[in-house]
Amino acid sequence: MTASLKAALDPCSIAVIGASENPNKIGGRPLLYLSRFGFRGAVHPINPNRGEVQGLRAVPRLSDLDEAPDLAVIAVPGEAAVAALDECAAVGVKVAVMMASGFGETAGGKAREAEMAARARARGLRVVGPNSQGLANFGTGAVASFSTMFIEAPPADGPVGIVSQSGAMSVVPYGLLRGRGIGVRHAHATGNDADVTVCELAASVAEDPGLRLLLLYLESIPDPHHLAQAAAVARARDLPIVALKSGRTPAGQAAALSHTGALANEDRVVDAFLEQHGIWRARDTGDLVAAAELYLKGWRPAGRRLVAISNSGATCVLAADAASAVGMPLEPLAADTQARLRTILPSFAATANPVDITAALLTNSRLFGEILPVIAADPSADAFLIGVPVAGQGYDVPAFARDAAAFAAETGKPVVVNAPQPGVAAAFRDQGLPVFASEGGAVQALHQFIAHHELIARAAPAVPAPPRRAPAGPARLLNEAESLARLAAAGLPVVPHRLCRSAEEAVAALDALGAPVAVKGCSRDVPHKSDLGLVHLGLREPDGVARAVAACRDGLARAGAAYEGVIVAAMVQGRRELLIGAHRDPSFGPVVVIGDGGRYVEALPDSQILLPPFGPEAVRAALARLRIAPILAGVRGEPPFALDAFVAAVCAVGRLMEDPAIDSLDVNPILVGTDETACLALDAVIVVRDPAD
Amino acid sequence: MTASLKAALDPCSIAVIGASENPNKIGGRPLLYLSRFGFRGAVHPINPNRGEVQGLRAVPRLSDLDEAPDLAVIAVPGEAAVAALDECAAVGVKVAVMMASGFGETAGGKAREAEMAARARARGLRVVGPNSQGLANFGTGAVASFSTMFIEAPPADGPVGIVSQSGAMSVVPYGLLRGRGIGVRHAHATGNDADVTVCELAASVAEDPGLRLLLLYLESIPDPHHLAQAAAVARARDLPIVALKSGRTPAGQAAALSHTGALANEDRVVDAFLEQHGIWRARDTGDLVAAAELYLKGWRPAGRRLVAISNSGATCVLAADAASAVGMPLEPLAADTQARLRTILPSFAATANPVDITAALLTNSRLFGEILPVIAADPSADAFLIGVPVAGQGYDVPAFARDAAAFAAETGKPVVVNAPQPGVAAAFRDQGLPVFASEGGAVQALHQFIAHHELIARAAPAVPAPPRRAPAGPARLLNEAESLARLAAAGLPVVPHRLCRSAEEAVAALDALGAPVAVKGCSRDVPHKSDLGLVHLGLREPDGVARAVAACRDGLARAGAAYEGVIVAAMVQGRRELLIGAHRDPSFGPVVVIGDGGRYVEALPDSQILLPPFGPEAVRAALARLRIAPILAGVRGEPPFALDAFVAAVCAVGRLMEDPAIDSLDVNPILVGTDETACLALDAVIVVRDPAD
Structure with missing residues (x-):
């Protein structure tokens, strides 16, 4: 981790410029959070009008402090924010978190923002933002953020990190995970990424040894080498990364431009890049957190074969459909396993896979616990889905949940539970199992978890090469002969051909290459030949070749294109x-x-x-x-x-x-x-x- | 509605054969429910060992009753159930609900089940089941079901009907809807569909004038004419139908066979059939109920153009992406609307569409209520997404919800809300707005609602033609000449051709049709000619034609196929x-x-x-x-x-x-x-x- 970003993630001291007494204002929230969430470093409110803010001694200016703070929150708007940034640079602040909006996300604001960030950077100051909701590290209590979410869903330190351009998307996944009882250590929002980008910050966050899952929200990836670096760090640490990259569509890209000033990426290049680096791409907010529990269980999936078990035949059918749709086969359980299951279950139960306990579970709650150890011993499964779509009075649900947890522990294999009823879901969740509200949701999360491990296993070794700058001259076309020569030199097999200036040379080429040949006009001015009558195929006679040369010469002249000869090429057949x-x-x-x-x-x-x-x-x-x-x-x-x-x-x-x-x-x-x-x-x-x- | 199915849905009297004192047994639950949920008709427990069951006078046998009940629940298993069914037929019961498993869903059980159902039917008794969880009508309290769900999620009568083969899938959607405060009138499970099928029952349920949404779960559609009839009734009544048809994949079909004995349908034929009849096909349990609130609001979507409004730029971007992906355009708001929005919102807010209020909402909660009336007057929208991904302390969430509800009422257009925080979601839901936990979820539900209305509008008039039976003889191939003649007679344009027995006739055909021609061996024994050297193309000379005829004769002889002549056809060009x-x-x-x-x-x-x-x-x-x-x-x-x-x-x-x-x-x-x-x-x-x- 670079020293400057250490100050962003783990600062020793924090100043809040524009500190407010009101904890519901942008300049008040960080002070509230630093106090509430146990930050142990020094906190300095900066306010020219008050000697004390939220019980802390305030000073009028940053320069009034004895020592420059590691991190400064700039909670003033507009030009005052720009002035504050310069002041941060002047006193030697390491990182400024700039919350003001109205920069790169507005028309014409991009250049001004870049200039401001470059000025800071030149003086050794790193900038998070502008348009940033702030940084939040619940491992250290360094919560320099104005998000309302940390009041609504109180934090608990845990193994998940979230790095996002958007403020909302730094805390919506946080809120969803906290609602499921999962602790979150990092929830950072980088905003317009004028200097520190979401990818650069992610590379530093990935170094936190306490993390076991890293979630990213990106509106643009201008610096893939930083993301590659994050992926390399994460791969070395066995830390899976799930990313939601928005701006997939032109409409989304337009919205992203006016949100964080994000520039559009070609979406299928993003797909390819994320795949190459072992990063799972989520398609929606829900997707981003859907499989979190699976990642955090520490399971190592060995394959894709699913065994589904339920007291509902419909769950069996829907799970089989969902699994097939994502390429997870349901193999029949071993004959011996099935024979043992038949001694336990009613005669009309299905024992092959899926295993349908049937409504007999209502009459005999022990069936569930009795079949699981039998299935645990079967070699046909890499992962399990347990579906209890309906239970409650008459069923021993707590026993089901205990039995399922024991089964998961015994097999060491991934287990997901489908339990749409809140009470049933809670029982399984209390036993530490990932619970979903539908068969499809459960299978999709399981598939993501398994397919992501496959992706990580085959991901290319990350080579975060710095981008090489293209020569600054204008683009120009090579003609076909030059292009083919360049390809041949690079080792590509190229059709036998000759570049000929005259009809005589072309006829000689016909002799040398053997009939039939193709004759094509050659000019750096013409990328598309066929529309201009510059392609003549299947020529066998010298006359025809000579006529074709003349036609190419005429055609190029008519198009106002330079005549650089004709290519005479062997006519070859391929399938x-x-x-x-x-x-x-x-x-x-x-x-x-x-x-x-x-x-x-x-x-x-x-x-x-x-x-x-x-x-x-x-x-x-x-x-x-x-x-x-x-x-x-x-x-x-x-x-x-x-x-x-x-x-x-x-x-x-x-x-x-x-x-x-x-x-x-x-x-x-x-x-x-x-x-x-x-x-x-x-x-x-x-x-x-x-x-x- | 047929009289017999009226007795299933709205019986005057109900007997429970195998009545149990224990309300957690299959024979005890229906008695509990009939009492608890206010059934006003007569209830007769049948139990040979007790004079009273759950406080009601019991009789030993059905024949001991003074009058045959409309409906009998058969809650005894196996052979006793078969005997009870015959007894029902003997005394004149109209409908029997047979809960016993172990019939058509087991190997070899299909024939026995069909025979049993035919015997009942011949005596005027309709059978629901076997393997049925039962029928539940909360409009009348006729809840002849043993589902645990009605204890766990207490019923409220309402505008939704659910008809399902599976017991679980009759009540899982019920539970999800009840959890969202939506009332459900019907929750029926037909099981193996030996007589009354899910589609036939659905056609009767669709006649209930209290319904505004009908949900189906099907594992097989052996009787599409019943489903077409249900669709016709529903279309006439403006009642949308959403169906989850499982058994999409071979694995799912295998599971369905051992669940309800369901036979496989070709899945894309199912797709086409449902589309033709205006039925929306859900892909998962969650899908089945996702858009319920939208259907129940009574909105009439006029188009697909979405306007998205949020205090989060990320929600704007994600909503735009999700909308584009499903073909919902975001058109820019009118210049006048944008100008008015700019007088209200901060300078860095986005006003085109999506409308990004920005984090300024934290400082000024009134922004939300001020912009909505401006947007309501804009002509660019057919539907709206309002996203409040983060709010709480510092925000006037109740006012947002009231303002949004007033906006929806004013525009009369569909409005969906994205609010992943439980507290924020509750505020909007309390105002009667459909709330979702992600941008993607909100857009998908909105898209389903709009696209379903488009589907209904273009659905073919339902023509529930009874299936016509094919002749019973074996299938046989027509030869190419016969096939082409049949097509020509039906009005298809067919290539000019002659069927010729000899080389002489073929040469004459060459003359008549003009060169070049194709010569093809003709035999009812050979559907694929080219593999046997029976296709000769581009023939221009009589010699060539004669040789081709000989080659066809030889080729057919070698293949052991009858020689029925050769087809001489004009060679024609198409693109x-x-x-x-x-x-x-x-x-x-x-x-x-x-x-x-x-x-x-x-x-x-x-x-x-x-x-x-x-x-x-x-x-x-x-x-x-x-x-x-x-x-x-x-x-x-x-x-x-x-x-x-x-x-x-x-x-x-x-x-x-x-x-x-x-x-x-x-x-x-x-x-x-x-x-x-x-x-x-x-x-x-x-x-x-x-x-x-």
């Missing part, structure tokens, strides 16, 4: 046209796209994203996620495609994109077939940037 | 190959499938289902849902496809399937192009059934 594309995301850097090719690439998109660095395994996994994956594997008696050369080509493109001078590239089509020699790039466009003059 | 298929679902009857054609129909499925009867509009809507819809509409400068002839062909297939002798058909490919004459069926296979000998 399918794929594509490889790459571009540079303003935040995430190189992005490689692979997919099905052909005429309808935009209308019928079928592509997957890869973020360099990646290896052949990641490419194969991406291919397996394409819609056309069954065809690549071979259907209707067709042989499978040979894809090693294609996979190697994609890896080569990934490496090529490490060169910051390459802005984007498009290899389309690249043929593939049933043997590796069929893999050939037929056409390509590369856009480069040169150094500025 | 794309589509397909039309049809089959007969064992429950739902005719199912028509349309989709993209070509080699990879199975590997890359892109098809939609239509249930006859349907018209051209439904076909066009189905085409618009295909993945290839953009291509059909014209992309990359291509002209759109002319699809009137194809749409008419699909409608013709729908009518053709009204003939129960047609088992299935497959028109693949059927060409389409840019003018209507391009629409031609190139190949077809029809499977028919003949009357039994």
